[in-house]
Amino acid sequence: MRHVREILRLSLAGLSTRLVSERVGVSPTTVRDTLKRFARSGLAWPVPEAMTDADLEARLYGVCGVKPGRRKQPEPDWSVVARELKRKHVTLQILWEEYIAANPDGYRYSRWCDLFRRWEGRLPLVMRQAHAGGEKMFVDYAGDKVLVVVNRRTGEERAAHLFVAVLGGSSLSFACASWSEQFADWIEAHNAAFAFFGGVPQLLVPDNAKVAVIKACHFDPMVNRGYTDMARHYGTAVLPARPRKPRDKAKVEACVRIVERWLLGRLRNRIFYSLAEVNAAIAECLAELNDKRVLRQFGKTRRELFEEIDAPNLKPLPAEPWVCAQWKRCRVGLDYHIAIERHHYSVPYRFARREVDVRVTARTVEIFLGGERIAVHMRASGNGRHTTVADHMPSSHRRYGELTPAKIREEAARIGPMLSLLIEKIIEDRPHPEQGYRSCVGIIGLARRFGPERLEAAALRALEIQARNYPSVKSILEKGLDQVPVRQSPERAPILHTNIRGSGYYH
Template sequence: RQDHAAGDKLFVDYAGDTVTVVVDRLSGKTRQAHLFVAVLGASSLSYAQARWSETLPDWIECHILALEFFGGAPALLVPDNAKVAIIKACHFDPQVNRTYCGMAAHYGSAVLPTRPRRPRDKAKVEAAVRIVERWLLGRLRHRTFYSLAEVNAAIGQLLHDLNDKRVLRRVGATRRQLFEELDRPALRPLPVERYVFAEWRIRRAGLDYHVEIERHYYSVPYRFAREQVEARITANTIEIFHKGERIAAHRRSSGNGKHTTIPDHMPSAHRRFADWTIERIQREASAMGPDVALLCERILADRPHPEQGFRACLGIIRLNKSFGRDRVNAACGRALEIGARTYGSVRSILDNHLDRTAA
C-alpha cells in the first residue's frame, strides 16, 4: 500500500483499449484513437484525453492539457518505461527523453519513471486506467464518433461525472472535493507561457557553416564549420547549440532547399559580397557616371544569369578608389566604344592611360 503526499505525484499512462472513430462517412473507414490517462496521487482526480497516436508530440500535448486541467503542476511526473518517454530503462539511472525533461522543467516538475517490470509502482494509474476503461469506454462503446473532438467532448462529460458526482465509499467524498482539500493547495502554479513543443536533433555543420534541418540550411558562426551541434526545433524557431551554448537562432523556414544566413556568421571575405544586389550595383554605377552605369547594365545583360556579372561590376565600381570617378567613367566609355565587356578590359585601359586618349 502506498501513501501519496498532496501535490507530489501525477501518474500517467495510456489505456490498453482504444476508441473507434469513423473518419470517412461515405466509405465507413475507421481509425483507432488512443486514450491518455493522468491521475493525481493524493486525491485520485482523473483526466483523460483521446489522441490519434502515442508519439512524442501527442504525449507532450496530453501532459500540457492535463496540467491545465488540474490548474497546477505536481513535484513529480510518474510514467512507465514507454519508449516515448524513456530512452533507456534502468533500475538505478533511467535516461529520460530530453524533450520530456524540458517540458517537465518548464512547469517546475521532474520525471521519475517507475522501475522496469514493477507495475505496482504505478498502481494508482493502473487502477485509474481500469476505472476509465469501465466508466468511460464502457459507456462509449455503443456510440459512433466522427471526429476526435467529438470523442473528447463525450469524455469530458463523463469525466465530470466521475470526478464531481461519484462519491468514493471509503472516504465519503468525491475526487473533486478531495482535490480541493488536498492537491490544489500543494500544486505549483503554472507558468505564464505555455510550453512550446521542441525536438532535439544532432547535426554537423557543413564546410559552408550551415546546418541542414528538414531540407533547409541555417547558418552558424563560421568558426563552427564541421563541428557537431545540437538543434532545438519548434514550430516557429530553430536554435542551434554547441556544447550546451546557444550559437545561433533562426525563424523556421519551409523545406525548400534554400539557405538562411545571418551576416554576422560569415567570415569577412564572404560578408563583403553578401549585401550586394543587382539594384545596389545599378545604383552605385549610376552614381559614378552614365558610362559606368551603361557598361554594368550590359555586363549583367550579357551573362546567362545576372549574378554571374556581380564580381565584374563590383570590381569596376571599386576602381574608383584607385583611379577616381572621372577616369573610371571615361575608361568605361572607351570600353563601350571598342565592345569590351569585362573588368580586365577596363583595368587595362586605366593602367595604360587609354582613357585619356581620344578614340
C-alpha cells in the first residue's frame, strides 16, 4: 500500500520530506516521487471526498500492470483456462504455452499466472465444511481401475473397480476392489467399509449415481429403495450430494485422489491373478496410509484421529451384515406367476394382472402388494422353469395339476371294479396316458350326478359295447341304459351257397 493520501496530507501541511518518510514509514524518495506525480496529475488539495484511495492511486500511478504508451496484450478467456485445468494432466504452464503460441506478444508466464489468479479470486467462495466425529461417511468409486489377470494361460485381463470410503471427522480411509459398480458390489463394499471402521456413522453421503439415487433432485432426491433398506438395517440414513455439486463430498473427492496416487502408483508394476490378491495388497497400502502417515495440520495419523474423534461416536454394528436385496416392479401374468431372471414364481391367483413389488436376494424372492408380503420363494436358477405353490392355485387348477395315473386309478377303484377296468382300458388305448386323463376325470365326476351304483353299471355296459369314452358313458346314464340288460345276439347256422367259397377253396 503506497499511503498516497497520508503522504500528501503531511507534505502539504508543511512537514519536511524526512519527517513525512519517518511518520509514514516509506523512503524519502517515495515521498518526493508522490509529490511530483500529484503535481503532474492536475489535482488540487484537498482532493474530493468521493475519490477513494484506489482512485487517487490510479490518477497518480495509472492502471496496475499496464505500462504507459504500451498497447494492451490480448486477454485470454479465463473461464476456458479454468475449465481446461480440471482436465487430467493439464497445467498452467501447458495452457500458457498454447496461449503464447497463438499470441507471441502476449503476457509473460508470471504475469499470465497472476492475472489468472486474480480472475479466479472473483469466483464464488467455497464454504469450509466442518464434520463432527462419527457424523458422515463419504463414499464413491475411483475413476481409474486395477487390471487383474483372470487367465494365466492366455494373459486375459479384467478391470476391477476401486470403491473408496472416508470418515469426515478423522479422514480415516478405506478402499476395496470389486468387479463392477452394480448394486450387489455396491452393497458388499459398504458392508466391508462398516466392518473396517468397526461402526456405523449417522449419515452416508454418496453422489447421484443410479446405484444409489433413482431420481436426482436438488431438494428431494429419490434414493434407491434397496439402498434405503440397507441404511435402515444399519441405523443410518442416506444424504446424497446435490446434483453437479462435487464440493458437497469434497472429502471423498480428495480421498479418491490420495488413494489413487497412494495405491495405484505403488501397485502399478504388480500382477494380480484374483480379486482377493488385489484387496490384500490394498489393505497393506492402506495400513501404511492410515497408521503411519502423519497429517501435518494435526500432527497425528488418521488412525489416531479416528480413535480420538470418530470411534467414540460411531453406532455399533448389527449382529448380521445386510444381505444384498434388490427391488423390482413386476406385473403378475394370467398364469399368476411373475418372471425374475428367467424363472417364474407363483403368487395367489386372486392377484393375477396386479402390479407387485419384488424383493430379490441371493437366496429368496419376496413378493409384496401394498406393503404386505403375499408370497415368498427360495430363489431358483434362471432355467426358464417355474416354482408353484399349490395354495396359490385355484381349486380347479390344483385338482388338474394333481392328476396322475395312480390317483385316477385310486378314485375309480373306490367306486367299483367295472369302473376301474374301464379306466384302465381308456388309459391303455391312448398313445400317451395323459391324453386320457380328462376323459377319466369326467367319467369319475359323473358319480356326483348319478351316484356310484349307476356309474358302476354304466361302466359295465360301456365295456360290453366297447364304448370307452366320456360322451358314451354319459349318454348311457342319461338314457337309463345302465338299467337295461344287454340283449344277447342269437347263434346263427353257417350259410351255404354256391357263390360262397369255403376255406377249402384256397387249398
